[in-house]
Amino acid sequence: MIGVAINGYGTIGRRVAYGVSIQDDMYVTGIVKNSPDYVTKLASRNFNIYTPDMDKKREFEAHGIRVKGTLEDLLSESDIVVDGTPEGNGEKNLKLYRQYGIKAILEGGEKSTVVESSFNSYSNYPKSLNKNYVRVVSCNTTALARSVSPLKEKFGVQEVNATIMRRATDPNDNKKGPINAIEPSMSYPSHHAEDLKTVMDGINVETSAIKVPTTLMHVHVINLELKSEPGIDEVISELSTKRRLILINDKEGVNSTAQVMDYARELSRNRSDLYEIAIWKGSINIYKNKVHYIQAVHQESDVIPENIDAIRAMFGTDPDLSRDKTDASLGIKGVEY
Template identity: 35%
Template sequence: MSKTRVAVNGYGVIGKRVADAVLLQPDMELVGIADIATDWRIKSVAGRIPVFASTQDALTAMNAEGLHPLGTLDDLLAQADIIVDSTPKHVAAGNLPRYTAAGVKAIFQGGESHSTTGHSFVAQANYASALGRDTTRVVSCNTTSIVRVLGALRDAGLLLRARGVLIRRATDPWESHLGGIMNTMVPEAKIPSHQGPDAQTVIPDLDLVTIAAKGAHTQTHNHYWTLQLTREATREEVLDALRAAPRIAFIRMSDGLVALNSTIELMRDLGRPRGDMWEVAVWEDLVTVQGDEAFLTYQVYNEAIVVPETIDAIRALTRTAPDAATSMKITDDTLGMRDDFLSPLPRP
């Protein structure tokens, strides 16, 4: 069986992680990455992965730096079945005509609007509707977490409506010297914040409202949810619904995981590449149920959570896995994803 030939345009926070994940997949081949950078980001990968220049100017600049790219983005597209575009927001949408002309399927990230592709993707929720499409958009890190967690409770018949508060990181850690905020918190300018409507592009009948603020930290997001259930339920019923869902892993304050930084350190101690966490980390001991209301909080590792979804989107568009369960098992096994970071439990 021939492997799907995958290209990545944009070797930044998401692109480099997607490229490494593709290399782990038994049914995929990474034919190369493209970028415009000529600094350490590209020099660190030159010789390990085939490098191409996203533009003609970048080709000249890369050659001047001694990087010797193998060609331009058009040359890379000629070798690919599908491309993952992880270039900066709004740049990606402008690349779509180029991909279409090359006859290459394309996956975009959550910085682009739903209208760019007409389809937004989270594997567990709508894999089937992406089968064979030419394009899709993997939703943002926060939206991915919302669909995973609220989708799990909805699928269990427990969720009526949800109201959430999101404390977002200020900027990516590697860019913290360029901007961000200090000693303050900045509310998002409108309610609902964009994550709620974005989740509804994946699950249209999901009744939720999100409120967000940007905090003075650079690693991970934190969500707080008040959930109206369809009926009175027990705490164990809510936990069972979360346990039954993919890509949700429990952490506990009783284990000393009392803040965002402690979970990040745990990922490093577990030997995760770059300290990545692809799962949503739900504080198990904080899940509270009172009658027909539930309350919970969880952590989202913004740099990594969309990587497994992107891998599954590749299989959906190319029809190389017939359903979500088949694709997600391959992805999760190759990445080494967990149900519980300290006390692994078998999935129901």
């Protein structure tokens, strides 16, 4: 059994903790929290709580929260740490992880240059086999790699051009925005282009990003230039082979991110998460070697299967075996809705 420490219990950290806890080959050794808040109190029902240092430990205990130890204690008791701390902190924490000789996974907000490999389960799983320091790419990059990689494998992809409509912030965040504005990124291509190249070789990528006033999901408008000219049925068939992609039908009332997330709630999953990337089937169009489609991304959860697979990859597990185990545990079936 792989002992997994979770440093940072925010949007991603808490979901990784849940995902790890339902696997049969790994377990959560503990989680590190920085504030003795309601999230910590609820988490303490299921996980051992650790703090960054002794001062924080005393603060937590003053709030009635039992603390097992500090971050350094947790690292000495674990095989790998998943770092879900705020952007930029993961790189700083690497020095400590190296000091303790523990494997570490960083999230997509960190630089790709500080780790041995960037990870996506579909596009480059083997590159992270038995590595010590790996980065799971961001929610947007994960989504792009998920849908582009099967088409690249089957038909060849010369160029990816994507417009990314980013949610303003996560649902539990009351400090960020915009609330009543649309905010375009002035960088072209946006950072997503270079990030996608860290997990997919040999393609040209151009991306634009726009932040919109919603918290539910990201939406991608994707145009691919293929190396061949498949029919639309061939493209749909290939996308349907991947469990972490679902084709949704706007004719059945799923015509916005509101309905996509309502559908996710009806699945009765933990936190109503939608791990799959939802592609509107009606948006798939082809002209010669050009493919167009639109997909929705639940930014809070789409990287969770990747984190679980990355843990296994770093301990040498076969890609297909890991994906099968992860998907079965999370209820990812890949059927068409």
